[in-house]
Amino acid sequence: MxxxxxxxxxxxxxxxxxxxxxxxxxxxxxxxxxxxxxxxxxxxxxxxxxxxxxxxxxxxxxxxxxxxxxxxxxxxxxxxxxxxxxxxxxxxxxxxxxxxxxxxxxxxxxxxxxxxxxxxxxxxxxxxxxxxxxxxxxxxxxxxxxxxxxxxxxxxxxxxxxxxxxxxxxxxxxxxxxxxxxxxxxxxxxxxxxxxxxxxxxxxxxxxxxxxxxxxxxxxxxxxxxxxxxxxxxxxxxxxxxxxxxxxxxxxxxxxxxxxxxxxxxxxxxxxxxxxxxxxxxxxxxxxxxxxxxxxxxxxxxxxxxxxxxxxxxxxxxxxxxxxxxxxxxxxxxxxxxxxxxxxxxxxxxxxxxxxxxxxxxxxxxxxxxxxxxxxxxxxxxxxxxxxxxxxxxxxxVLGVVFTLYAIFSGGIVGIFLLGLFSARANRQGINIAIIVCVIFTAYAFLTSTPVGTGESKTLLLDLGKYNFTHHKLMLGVYSHLVVIVVGYVASLFFPKPVLDKNLLYSGWRENSRQEKLEAEQV
Structure with missing residues (x-):
């Protein structure tokens, strides 16, 4: 040009x-x-x-x-x-x-x-x-x-x-x-x-x-x-x-x-x-x-x-x-x-x-x-x-690369956020376990799906044969969130229910909204 x-x-x-x-x-x-x-x-x-x-x-x-x-x-x-x-x-x-x-x-x-x-x-x-x-x-x-x-x-x-x-x-x-x-x-x-x-x-x-x-x-x-x-x-x-x-x-x-x-x-x-x-x-x-x-x-x-x-x-x-x-x-x-x-x-x-x-x-x-x-x-x-x-x-x-990196560095963050908002039962211990499992899963999926080298000499960073992660890399981010949601909630059941500030939950927001509406109607 x-x-x-x-x-x-x-x-x-x-x-x-x-x-x-x-x-x-x-x-x-x-x-x-x-x-x-x-x-x-x-x-x-x-x-x-x-x-x-x-x-x-x-x-x-x-x-x-x-x-x-x-x-x-x-x-x-x-x-x-x-x-x-x-x-x-x-x-x-x-x-x-x-x-x-x-x-x-x-x-x-x-x-x-x-x-x-x-x-x-x-x-x-x-x-x-x-x-x-x-x-x-x-x-x-x-x-x-x-x-x-x-x-x-x-x-x-x-x-x-x-x-x-x-x-x-x-x-x-x-x-x-x-x-x-x-x-x-x-x-x-x-x-x-x-x-x-x-x-x-x-x-x-x-x-x-x-x-x-x-x-x-x-x-x-x-x-x-x-x-x-x-x-x-x-x-x-x-x-x-x-x-x-x-x-x-x-x-x-x-x-x-x-x-x-x-x-x-x-x-x-x-x-x-x-x-x-x-x-x-x-x-x-x-x-x-x-x-x-x-x-x-x-x-x-x-x-x-x-x-x-x-x-x-x-x-x-x-x-x-x-x-x-x-x-x-x-x-x-x-x-x-x-x-x-x-x-x-x-x-x-x-x-x-x-x-x-x-x-x-x-x-x-x-x-x-x-x-x-x-x-x-x-x-x-x-x-x-x-x-x-x-x-x-x-x-x-580049656009595809950006989306892939975003998926990899998602790391289950949405899973943590959604459990925090919608589950009063989810607790710190359960989430910590979920984070560890998520990191292990993300590393496994990335290593077993990422090729290195050129041409016919390309090999995976980690080849586990039929156990390799074969789904598209954008799904890696999705699965990491789901892993955190499932593991985080199940693991939380083995620990005491947390005492929470209601403002941290969606249910608390709904309660506050209803209360504000009632007060407005009374005025």
Whole structure:
């Protein structure tokens, strides 16, 4: 791909980067405590938090990964996202007020209050591993795309982007991150719609031709639909998507932290509903762009050197006019910056609440704030290093890899969360046993299903013959949650029933809701 960016394009990109730094400076004066730095003390309106939730889940993985999948496959990987509103529209009403009532800042404080320190640190470590793997992927995708489109060095792109992200977090905290998310959200929508409109008018035959060619090429639908857990099927993605929805919106610090920034429970719920309602259309938009790209390059043959993840950047750089290219690249960069900024802030929040305050309790808040900023820098540098590692070894089908890593690092977290919410009988001892069994199961499944080597010399990390784990890796995450639910509940029966704060349970939320309703009617 020959870089053809003009002066206007570079001017737009530099302007967006300067705006990004402005957000950090704009809110720097408010960051004088850990609560302000990590939770904004209720200064952010619900609609902005909703846009921030959208931007938190939308990154370079969406901007580049979804078009790449839409170009090379059908829409099966979109099924996971489609399950989000189905699951959460029935659950967000009690998840949000529960967290706002029982935790200070860290999501995993709930796990400790419900099941003790082992559950807290197990879930916290799993979150950290997921975040670093995901952040490295975002850096990788952004660096490869921009390198192909501008001719820049991939390592230099990662370094510059990473330093800007660290600077924004150091100065402005979560408040700057949220308002930057709002700015990025509008850019993302606009850039996606521009690209889609250009594609629709560039394809001979219009929407009817897109459907016909895409259908003939196997780029429509969500199949295969057979009941087979050994390969990627609709049922595998649907089941995985249900657990993904609960894990992301019920146990992920980057999302739960947004609930805490709202002024009231109702505002937090409105923000969540807005974020949920916007996320699926954005995922769908970029997946459909990939489908259109497949049809477009059937009519205009693509150079053989362009891989699926590079098709969308190639189209942008070769088919869009100067200025528009700069705007879309800016949206791509902004998407990465916003997602990574949210991740950094959340990692630092977990580092302070789950580790620093435990190791060094009763210190002045300013010391914890300083520690949080140090963690932002360290986490940012580590993520940049992981991104550089990815660019060195290369990677294909990034979206599938991200989903697989997410499944592996799930580690039964949803199982712990669901038992905590719905079972008053589940206790600390039972969950600790379940965690041990889950770790053993995850290690077994990963080792007996992961090949190493090349060509005919490929072997499994651990070959147990007919006892190997043969199901699709996305099911590994599902099974880990089920293992924790079953083992955790059964093991709990051998130990005394715990004495619980009713606010930690779904039944407690229902009781409080009924009481509030009765009091309102009496007034």
């Amino acid at each position: 020959k870089p053809v960016l003009g002066v206007i394009d570079y001017t737009i990109i530099i302007a967006v980067l300067l705006i990004t730094l402005y957000f950090g400076l704009r809110y720097a004066r408010n960051q004088n405590s850990t609560q302000s730095y990590f939770a904004a003390k209720g200064r952010v309106p619900a609609w902005a938090i909703g846009m921030s939730l959208l931007a938190t889940l939308i990154s370079s993985v969406t901007f580049l990964g979804y078009p790449g999948e839409g170009y090379s496959n059908n829409w099966i990987l979109l099924v996971q996202g489609l399950m989000v509103p189905i699951v959460l529209l029935g659950a967000i009403w009690f998840i949000v007020p529960l967290y706002r009532k029982v935790i200070g800042l860290s999501t995993y404080e709930y796990f400790e209050k419900r099941f003790g320190t082992v559950a807290r640190y197990y879930s916290s470590i799993a979150f950290v591993l997921r975040q670093f793997s995901g952040m490295g992927t975002v850096f990788f995708l952004l660096a490869v795309a921009l390198s192909n489109m501008t001719g820049g060095n991939t390592f230099a792109i990662i370094i510059v982007t990473g330093l800007i992200i660290i600077a924004v977090n150091l100065m402005g905290g979560i408040e700057a991150v949220i308002w930057l998310d709002v700015f990025q959200g509008f850019m993302l929508f606009a850039s996606g719609i521009v690209c889609l409109v250009v594609l629709l008018f560039s394809i001979k035959g219009g929407p009817a031709e897109i459907w016909n060619v895409a259908s003939a090429g196997g780029r429509t639908g969500f199949g295969p639909y057979d009941l087979n857990f050994t390969k990627l099927t609709f049922i595998v993605m649907a089941i995985n998507g249900m657990f993904y929805a609960i894990q992301k919106y019920g146990t992920d610090q980057t999302v739960v932290q947004r609930y805490l920034t709202a002024k009231t429970d109702k505002a937090a719920i409105r923000a969540s509903l807005l974020g949920i309602s916007l996320t699926v259309p954005v995922w769908t938009l970029f997946m459909f762009i990939g489908t259109c790209l497949f049809v477009y390059y059937k009519q205009h043959p693509l150079p053989g050197s362009v891989n699926p993840n590079g098709v969308f950047p190639y189209f942008i750089i070769t088919q869009l006019p100067t200025g528009v290219v700069g705007f879309i690249l800016s949206a791509m960069i902004s998407a990465a910056i916003c997602s990574l900024s949210a991740d950094l802030n959340s990692l630092a929040a977990v580092g302070v609440e789950d580790y620093y305050k435990k190791i060094s309790p009763n210190r002045p808040d300013k010391q914890y704030l300083k520690g949080g900023r140090i963690m932002v820098v360290v986490s940012g540098l580590l993520s940049m290093g992981i991104g550089m590692l990815y660019t060195s070894i290369g990677n294909e089908g």
